[in-house]
Amino acid sequence: MNVPVTGNIKEKILSESEKLLWKYGVRTITMDDIARRLGISKKTIYQHFTDKEDIVYHVVSHHLTNEICEVDKILEIAENPVEEMILVSDMMRQHADAVNPSLLVDIQRYYPKAWAAFLEHKENRIIKDIMASLQRGVEQGLYRADIDLETMARLRVELIQLGFDDRVFPHAKDIMALQDQLLHHFVRGILTDAGFVAYNQSIDKLKKSTI
Template identity: 45%
Template sequence: MKQRILAEAERLFWRYGIRSVTMEDIAKQLGISKKTIYQHFTDKEQILSEVIQDKFGRDHKAMACVAVEAENPVAEIMHVLAMIQKNADQVSPNLLIDMKRHYPQAFALFKQYKEGEVLRSILENIQKGIEQGLYRSDLNPGILARLRVEQIELAFNNDIFPSNQYTMQQIQYELMHHFIRGMLTEQGFTIYNQYVNQYNHEVH
């Protein structure tokens, strides 16, 4: 039952934001009583914290698989973008805003993951790309990795990207493509263009 509660809470939080989802909403969707939820969790923040830990654990495994299976660092970034794009329309722009303002424990977990696993995987990707001649050798990997990590949070900033003007898919697509294009060598561009053409062919 605990895993069912976490799975439904994740779906609702990601879709509608955190503040607008009540314990009653979660119970109603599962066809159980609020009392049943309180047998497993003390409050909504505990549910949120466990949802985030589960979600980040799954994301980390998925990214690790991509890093191992991708033919090269450009392919790795394109696969990660495809994963983000696939789930972007299921993510409310309020998700991170709610977390930052009202759920400090959960936001601390997000920051820890962002500045740990995510930063490390981006840094490794950039270093591999430079070594393989796909990214420019004059890059500063540390600065660029931090830039990309901050873009993740930036995409949720409603003051910069109002949700009535841009979808999360559009924002993530533009930010990621802008980021990777700035790093590529001519050899890297050849590979990148192949993936873009392949993606456009599959979409159309």
């Protein structure tokens, strides 16, 4: 189905490319598919982007920028660091239906520029955010005081990436159910008694909000 192209054509190309790449995978979708989706010629696309790798890079960068905005909103509304982590995981779940399970692995394998952008985001934003959240949790008595903040932050990020790797979990039928398992395994390992109370309250609150 063609999508009417109005307004800023470059933004429209990025928007529709993201939908296609996220749903069907970065390797599957071609420049022809993108042109056909928009009802424009490939020549028009090449006026704005060098090649498919350029599109993938800009799509990933755009997605990461939007993700930062969503996480910032969560940090504003969460009652404590435990709830922050639960809500961020739920945000991932809400996006899961639109994401091909092989997306992250394929970007790592075949699109080095886009992967470099993700790694920069991972180092300069994700890990630092998780470390800050863990620090607040320790200060509030929700997380154990003996945890190493950087080690735990990096472990959390690696667990997320691991959950999308079909080489490690080749038979995973529900990626977000797998991510939930990894999240809860991680969180429960660093909670104090007070943290467990906050954890159970956050889970109950989330369940009620989704009914």
